[in-house]
Amino acid sequence: MSKSLVIKGGTIINRKSQEVADVKIENGCVVEVGKNLKGDTQLDASGCIVSSGFVDLHAHLREPGKEEAETIETGSRAGALGGYTALVAMPNTDPPQDSVAVIDFVREQGKRAGLVDVVPSGCITLGRQGESLAPMAELAHAGVTFFTDDGNGVQDAALMRRALEYARGLGVTLAQHCEVAELTKGAVMNECSCCTDLGLPGWPAIAEELMVFRDIELVRITGASMHFLHLSTKRSVELVRAAKRDGLPITAEVTPHHLSLTQELLASYNPVFKVNPPLRSIEDIQALKAGLLDGTIDAIATDHAPHPRRDKEMSLDLAPPGMLGLETALGVVLAEGACELRDVVALMSWNPAKIARVDAEHGRDVVAGVNANLCVFDPQLTWSVDPERLASKSINTPYIGRTLRGRVRHTIFKGTPTVIDGQAQK
């Protein structure tokens, strides 16, 4: 008889209900939801929300290849502290995730760390070079359901069309990093009045929107399903809204930083604010938030992108783009107050679990019989980020000095607490 765990007194948010109740967990599963439950171990959840664990569609875990920045273990720990029970690992590793060997390695390292489900994505093209298709059927056979060249957009329209057609036959989802590369050569920040003043090459909104438009039309003729990564502009939201109205099988995500930070931060000359796509204007933020509310945007995904300190101490033009996200996502989203708690759970757990096709185990309602992948968070607690105390191996968080609201208290992964009272358990 295995030991039982009871989460006491939290408010459970499910799709069709919201109630204060205890959750009893045994053998990795939720066995009972009700009042006055007893177990061998108890975790207090009073004043907290209990929901299914979060699922990140967009985590750069850097292993293999750039273990100086992050490993699958440290990234998993950061994820657990952020309330995540599953992370989709982006394929821009070295070697990239375009072979079964690398996919298996990433998944195994995830199991070894044992803190979250690490779900490797596969490359669309070999080596993310945009020249020929990766062995997508072989990768799909090895369990990959989510393919992307993230970091690069697939530039060649004919190749992208073939990829979508091929993906439709395999029943997998392609995810696009929307960036027409010819329009963003050397770009450091959004093309705006601020970039004019700073004399920096701009990354125009149109570079994203052109590819969003192109791929919507490719979906229309191929019928394959498509996910748009890290949308950042007002017009992108409008394009996706119209495509969904047409009934196309399209989903989209935004990042916490594109919901909370603007282009003007680059005037600090601090490369921690350099990210791809770049921070945009307040009007773009408003449009992204409206997209969250009306269902145009399906998921909030972190684009967690660790970089070692020395890389972010280079000049703005040379520093690599990207910022940390896993440990701050919830606090940023709730501080922005863009949507209701129920919407936050939908955007960070239910919807991404479906998009990543891990919804058999993640993003389930908290009821008897489901796998116990849960997040318990205090939606009111305010806190500030101490970069030295992050679990991530890197410290490139843009949120130093900002007050976040909402913090993960406990995370339960397969029935075992990975985080208790904000402390990682291993």
Next chain:
Amino acid sequence: MKHLRSIDELGLEGLTALLQLTDHMAEINHRPVPKVPALRGRTVASLFFEDSTRTRLSFETAAKRLSADTMTFNVSTSSVNKGESLRDTVATITDMGVDAFVVRHKSVGIPWQISQWTSASIINAGDGAHQHPTQALVDCYTIREATHAQSFAGMKVAIVGDIKHSRVARSNIQAFTLLGASVVLVAPPTLLPPDVSHWPVSVSHKLDEVIGTVDVLYMLRLQSERMAQGHVPTLREYSEQYGLTQKRVLTLKSDAIVMHPGPMNRGVEMQIDPSDVKNSLIHRQVANGVSVRMAVLFELLGSGSSLGGQA
């Protein structure tokens, strides 16, 4: 004042004060022995990560005339080529005891980043396409010297050429407008930033419509790589539309002055020898470079000691 990184940070008061201080420095430079002990014991390090002739030499000359010690950092023989990070390089030189860094770098923002890593003063000698504040000071001083005007109110200045990639333009737009001039930018749209509507300037794409109305014609250098990048189809076409030709010189107002920050591209933006232009101030710009940079160094590093003594 701790640093000189942009005209914006300097402000009108700081700009005016430095121009006045430059008068004193010019006086020193006219002495038989143009050297004073004002910065004796101070050390100025030049960190030039980009080629420069006049800016680097004029800073070094300025430091020497104020009796400061100078250190020159030569990128080609430095540890940077062994992979040392910029932060480590700055920290190393700081440890040797340096009071000011004069920094030129191809990347925007380096002077601000460096100032977080050292207690020394930072002087921006050009960062990417962003700022070149001492060039703007030189140009303002040169105009003031030629026109004897304390304020530029009522003065019309045309800046002609590659505004988009020009740090000189960005600093001068700020400086000229702070002093009261009206500024018109003259360039094809491809050599302008995508949107300058928030800048206090007007814009023209036709030099011939503007040239006869200006008091100062400020020509910028066009780098030949702009052609490869598709900003202009050919240098010849650019030169025909925006170059200063003998014919165009004749359409200038009789007292209009012509300036260029150097180095000139003869045959491109300068189709005429500057010595053939009656009111060219190009040589004055170079000559004033030393006085202006002496003023900057003294303002940042001086401790009120007399400028009058002999070294």
